[in-house]
Amino acid sequence: MRTIHAAPVVRRTWDAEPVEGDAVVVTGALIEAVGPLTLLTERFPDARVRRWPGVLGPARLHEGPLPPAPSPRERVHALLKSGAVAVLGEHLDSPELRAAADRNDLVVLAGARTPALTATGRADLAAFDESGTCVATVCAGRLVFRRR
Template structure:
């Protein structure tokens, strides 16, 4: 089943590309099926579940610093997800337990990273940020893995 993630503004990248007002991203499995205005994608995917988010929806981030401290590797990975990131740099994921926890949640460990983008057929890694910059929700490989209450 597809899910439409929609917000008042969707960004395909965080590098200054033009935002899509009343935008939406359709997620099917672990992939992006479509991007456009909510009206456009709703017409193409009338049976999809809809998740409306406050804030700006865009690509999930790469966590570029040390993984936050927590009692267990799983909690450390979840702390990264709460920041809107679904990837960590290899140099900061150097412990086997941390890499295993990342793998179980589909968080990617990368040697280096290009700026993240949302594109059709790409992996469905999304994040929603409130006006104050706090992460509202994180989607990792198509799954909602963090939602601020």
């Protein structure tokens, strides 16, 4: 299913200038397009539109150890709740934690990289409200966290 993710402000990278009125089209696990919401809704009239408060940008890379929690599954969920879907492999220090990361389609990296929203790139997005709290995380095109 094709989904358009929109927010008052979109950042293609977290260092890029914010763009008002932009949105991201996600089809399956990939980003199909990034651009003005008005043009994208015209181009994809049958797409579902999800509107998020605050700012929408690429899901983040978590560079340190995963947050503490009672189980590997809960440690990965805590990461997703923070807006991150990528982690450095050195911090997946047990087979159970690596399996939980794999089950949730986390990106496991050997080194840091700058996440970006690009057409044909993997659909990893995060939305943050005005206070900086993550309100939604999309991992490989799937909505894996939404704050109610």
